[in-house]
Amino acid sequence: MKILLVEDNPLNQKIVSFYLRKEHHEVTIASSGEEAVKLFVSGEYKIILMDLMLPGMNGIETTRKIRKIEAEFPGTERSFIIALTANTLDNDREQCMQSGMDEYMAKPFEMYKLKHIIENYSF
Numbered sequence: 839m840k841i842l843l844v845e846d847n848p849l850n851q852k853i854v855s856f857y858l859r860k861e862h863h864e865v866t867i868a869s870s871g872e873e874a875v876k877l878f879v880s881g882e883y884k885i886i887l888m889d890l891m892l893p894g895m896n897g898i899e900t901t902r903k904i905r906k907i908e909a910e911f912p913g914t915e916r917s918f919i920i921a922l923t924a925n926t927l928d929n930d931r932e933q934c935m936q937s938g939m940d941e942y943m944a945k946p947f948e949m950y951k952l953k954h955i956i957e958n959y960s961f
């Protein structure tokens with residue numbers, strides 16, 4: 839599956855992409871929201887893993903932008919966006935869902951949980 843990992847922390851980039859590639863997913867890494875939007879436009883990503891704290895545009899703003907682009911092109915298949923965040927406050931989750939995210943995972947998370955979410959997302 840084509841997965842876009844939006845994460846600015848190099849260690850998290852390595853850990854998450856290593857794990858996902860081991861599960862035979864095709865992973866592309868974006869280090870900022872701006873980069874994520876560019877990659878999103880040129881690629882067909884089924885799943886987007888979205889860190890919330892990013893330099894420049896944050897994860898919420900980036901998600902809104904992606905949903906806006908999807909809405910402008912009705913033929914586009916809606917991507918499944920999973921928030922990856924260090925913040926576990928409830929209003930954070932609320933904000934994520936309101937911005938158009940589909941799932942929410944607090945870091946550090948167990949990889950099997952991520953695997954479970956991906957496997958249960960049917961296309």
Ligand SMILES: [Mg+2]
Binds near residue numbers: 846889890891892
């Ligand atoms: Mg970050």
